[in-house]
Amino acid sequence: MRTDTSNAICRSDYAAPNYQVETVEMGFDLDPAQTRVATRLTMTRNAGARGKSITLYGDGLELVQLRMNGRPLSRRAYQLDDGVLHIPVAPEQLTLDIETLIAPELNTSLMGLYVSNGNFFTQCEAEGFRKITFFPDRPDVMARYKVMLRADRDKYPVLLSNGNLIEQGDLGDGRHYALWEDPFKKPSYLFALVAGNLVCQEEHMTLASGREVLLQVWVEEGNLDKTQHAMDSLKRSIAWDEQRWGLELDLDRFMIVAVGDFNMGAMENKGLNIFNTKYVLANSRIATDVDYSNIEAVVGHEYFHNWTGNRVTCRDWFQLSLKEGLTVFRDQEFSADMIGTDSGRAVKRIEDVRVLRQAQFPEDAGPMAHPVRPDAYVEINNFYTVTIYEKGAEVVRMYQTLLGRDGFREGMDLYFWRHDGHAVTCDDFRAAMADANHRDLSQFERWYSQAGTPRVAVETHYDAAGQTYEITLSQSCPATPGQDHKLPFHIPVAVGLLDKQGRDLPLTLEHAPASGQQQCSSPGPAHTLVLELTEASQSFRFTGIAVEPVPSLLRDFSAPVILEYEYSDRELAFLMRHDSDPFNRWEAGQRLATRRLLKLAEAVVNNSDLAATMPADDALIASMRITLDDDSLDPAFREQVMVLPSETMIAEQMEQIDPQAIHTARQFLRRQLAAALREELERVYEANATPGPYSPDAASAGKRGLRNVALSYLVELDDEISHAMARQQSDDAGNMTERIAALSALVNSNAAVKGDALARFYDDFSDEPLVVDKWFTLQATARTTTLGKVRELMKHPAFTIKNPNRARSLLFSFCNGNPAQFHVPDGSGYEFWAEQVIALNAINPQVAARLARTLDRWRKYVPELQHHMRSALERVAATRKLSKDVQEVVTKALAN
Ligand code: TRP
């Protein structure tokens, strides 16, 4: 077995290109079977060039012509092997004419130029442009583009590319053309074209400066009743970027296009964002509250890239988090600002931290662990990870926590002032933050270079005589592949201290807070201080503390670490009730629940009595009752408190993962809660109806969320009353949020009607692909859905493995979202997984590699399962014609 990564690209090998491309002119003769691409590049040798050679990349191209300065290049003047076109000697300035042929309709990878439902789309990030033409396809080559599109007028009435439309007309022979010019320099990964039979909703918007811009949302005919929310989200994004960051839309026209076949969420191509339909199309009939809020976030995310990614881009792909971490941070802040309330912001923070813990912490502890700025990769597509995105966003957030909002803004301003129009590094971003604030942030660099989730262990000591309270913080970080020893991180730890009544104590540090900084700039004594942990271990002493306090640690999750502190059950219950930091109020509940769940799982393994482990008068149940019943708390917040840590999250806390034990434990606890809190759940259910027309605003969505979580608990009781409630809701539902929650409640119960309900749902929505996806997902993740049932669903006429959304809705949902059924002891789930990875590998390597990640953590499972998992991984690794994408994932999983 090959386990080396000798074919890896290394960050330390970076060398600036010898040549810049000044201009790119492209002509496309669009045809699904054979598209001709004529490209003219003007190139200039860089001042610091180390040679006269030019390297162009191509992938799966048929090269028809290659000319330099108008003359065909002789076969001796260049080499072409394995997709690399090398010209060893070139003049200082030159024009290259390249003609290539491609077959978009055969392109199932969905990278480069491809066809979806008869229309043309492109996806060039990270290295898709080389599937269109030969090019120095690397982000530090930025050029001006002019693009001529020619195609059949009837089949492809709409022709779009980046920037401004400067000319269009007829070609006589049933074909027409459009000429586009992008006034801004850009890297090739931001190139895009769309051609097809599409319609748009358009609106004009006046910017703060008074300039008017044209906004368009393009969709397939029949979807125009689903574009308003995306349009509204776009307008809000534009206004927010102006208000919060002083960043203006720099084009006169901004387009969003929705496509049903797409590898990821969306793509920030300059002026022509291309989106998965899932993140555009919404109306109350087909989209849930969560869909609405995801759409707002993704529309914001792609729009925000216009400055953080496009105007200032990445020097190389190792710097990916420079744009992704920063842009996720920006979209998180955008979503929080759109909710507006403090409690709403906290709910958003809780959701984001959940994702981090659920997906990024395991990644950081597994075989694919990598730093936020990786040192090496085999396939860059595999590095669009939760570490780059979500941990990257946490790293950006820590600057804001350390420097304050104003200081962070100064840093952003300096970053744009210095680097607009350039391709830069994570170090450049850090330097802008440091320089704008006159701070030394050199140690902060370790957040970029060291992988793994740091642990911060806390010890406290109260000195009654001296009225001081000492907090000792000690950090460590586990070894990760290729990194055995870690150096201390610069960690902001926000803390508060609660008195016996649960009020925040005013905080004074014994030695003036040279490094400690007040988190909010409100006058008066601080109630939250940000302690800066920079050593392996450090103590902080607070003075004037008259009674022993309860500490509230890592408020608002001020750093992406695992915090270890021996809270008593009573302290956790106390924090759940009183902490002024809503995040930590929620966190206390999660800690208590995790404690119970681990005990219950242990009891399952030992065959002990679960009811004795978790009696009805338990502190967790009492605390949940108080929260659930407290109408002064936002429904959305109460919903969050009621959601127990997921099975994946519990798994990460176990020495050895036993999926069945975890599932049994969690189900038991849910039933205990349902039984004990029945009255309160019913009351909350009645009290949080949202009559009247549907609105996706946070307050209404919060009520529906709480109501639906209440329903999901009540059906755990699996009695006539709860079944009737779910059936009633299903019948009465005026929107998808209520409808799907009711269906989910029925499907996860033993209600006799569940088969009928599923069939009726499918009939009602069979013409809405995004809802059919939900229908598959709901079944794939249902507790009673066995592997056999999944295989049966794969035979359903609506299933196809070729569409990524559909593949994800059934295959990924089952393998990643139904642990108890997927990890059945006989290993049949893993066999199935291997089959699907192999099938997908031949169609779409990028999507296949995502599914391949499912068995990443195989070494952490109980030995019986490990054994089956290894065989499945080996089976995939031994497959012929394995893509680099899948190869890298399984090789790393099997490596020692
Ligand atoms: N840059 C995109 C974003 O984060 C995501 C992206 C990267 C992508 N590579 C892709 C999307 C390939 C689709 C296909 O917004």
Ligand code: ZN
């Ligand atoms: Zn992005």
